Amino acid sequence: MNTEIKGEHYHVWYDEENHSIAFNGSLRLNGSNSYEPISKLLKEVSESGIDSILLDLRELEFLNSSGINTFYKFVMSMKAKPNIQVKVLGNSETPWQKKSLENMKCFLKTIELDYI
Amino acid sequence: MLVGDFDTNVKMDAGDIYLKFYSDNFTLNWEQASKLADYLSHYYTQSVLSCTESQHKEVLNNVSYVVNELFENSIKFNSASDLDVSIQINTQENNITLITTNNLSKEKVTKFAAFLKNLLAADPEAYLVEKITENIEKDTSGSGLGYITLILNYHAKLGFKFEEQDNGLVKVFTMAKMPMISDI
Numbered sequence A: 001m002n003t004e005i006k007g008e009h010y011h012v013w014y015d016e017e018n019h020s021i022a023f024n025g026s027l028r029l030n031g032s033n034s035y036e037p038i039s040k041l042l043k044e045v046s047e048s049g050i051d052s053i054l055l056d057l058r059e060l061e062f063l064n065s066s067g068i069n070t071f072y073k074f075v076m077s078m079k080a081k082p083n084i085q086v087k088v089l090g091n092s093e094t095p096w097q098k099k100s101l102e103n104m105k106c107f108l109k110t111i112e113l114d115y116i
Numbered sequence B: 001m002l003v004g005d006f007d008t009n010v011k012m013d014a015g016d017i018y019l020k021f022y023s024d025n026f027t028l029n030w031e032q033a034s035k036l037a038d039y040l041s042h043y044y045t046q047s048v049l050s051c052t053e054s055q056h057k058e059v060l061n062n063v064s065y066v067v068n069e070l071f072e073n074s075i076k077f078n079s080a081s082d083l084d085v086s087i088q089i090n091t092q093e094n095n096i097t098l099i100t101t102n103n104l105s106k107e108k109v110t111k112f113a114a115f116l117k118n119l120l121a122a123d124p125e126a127y128l129v130e131k132i133t134e135n136i137e138k139d140t141s142g143s144g145l146g147y148i149t150l151i152l153n154y155h156a157k158l159g160f161k162f163e164e165q166d167n168g169l170v171k172v173f174t175m176a177k178m179p180m181i182s183d184i
Helices: A036-046 A065-080 A095-107 B030-045 B053-076 B106-121 B124-138 B146-154
Strands: A004-006 A010-015 A020-027 A052-063 A085-090 A112-115 B002-004 B017-021 B085-092 B095-104 B157-164 B170-179
Touching: A004 A036, A010 A036, A020 A036, A036 A065, A052 A065, A052 A095, A052 B053, A065 A095, A065 B124, A065 B146, A085 A095, A095 A112, A095 B053, A095 B124, A095 B146, B002 B106, B030 B053, B030 B085, B053 B085, B053 B095, B053 B146, B053 B170, B095 B106, B106 B146, B106 B157, B106 B170, B124 B146, B146 B157, B146 B170
Parallel strands: A020 A052, A052 A085, A085 A112
Antiparallel strands: A004 A010, A010 A020, B002 B157, B017 B085, B085 B095, B095 B170, B157 B170
16 A cells, blocks of 8 residues: 655655544645545555544645545445544634535534544 | 526626636646636735634635636636636625636537536535535546535535627636625
């Protein structure tokens, strides 16, 4: 599993110890195909035998709708893996997060959503 | 033809911006679209007076998001081999009105108008759940979430105008009207 993805404006990495995938920077990639490496990482982590997964979005400053789609699809797909607790850690001072993360509860009622 | 909340009375005012991208072999790349969105959002934070640091951040995000989404669509769905898209921004008090234009073939307009009627008539949350389910099942290349996230997360009113051109294409005007700061 490739545990790190870097682009000009963003950095994504998997912390195996905490089962957390952290996102840093700004993600405005062109379409679902461009988000494929991130989708792949999320899927591989969820299939690695863990019982919880944390999406650490505290340092993700900006996300376009294709990126929101990537996260929403992942969260919805976790309905089929009820043995894994999905947690999301956001930043209440980052405007896109206040607006967009709450919708995740529509896709996965058991999701834990926290903000710093 | 008008679809949704298209305000035909929007007038240019002092400080408003109109940008036209001329064609002639010019290719706008993806990075440039987001750089443009960022520049315009910084420009507009100056027009919102007396805002707190948190509101300042919100204006930056909101303007950047709506410009980025609508402009991305203009580039992605432009049928003309030349670019020929434009952006017009008007602000009034706390609200921003953004109009982008691009060109579509008549066949694509029929499909697009049907998509819009479905979107604008639906319950936003139910539509979002349905769209994500569809995106998982069909593994689509585009997310189709630009407009619904603007409606649901940014309280935007969307409107569309279609004008037939002499070259056989249809000029599409996409309008988004939304508050720059949600809490005021």
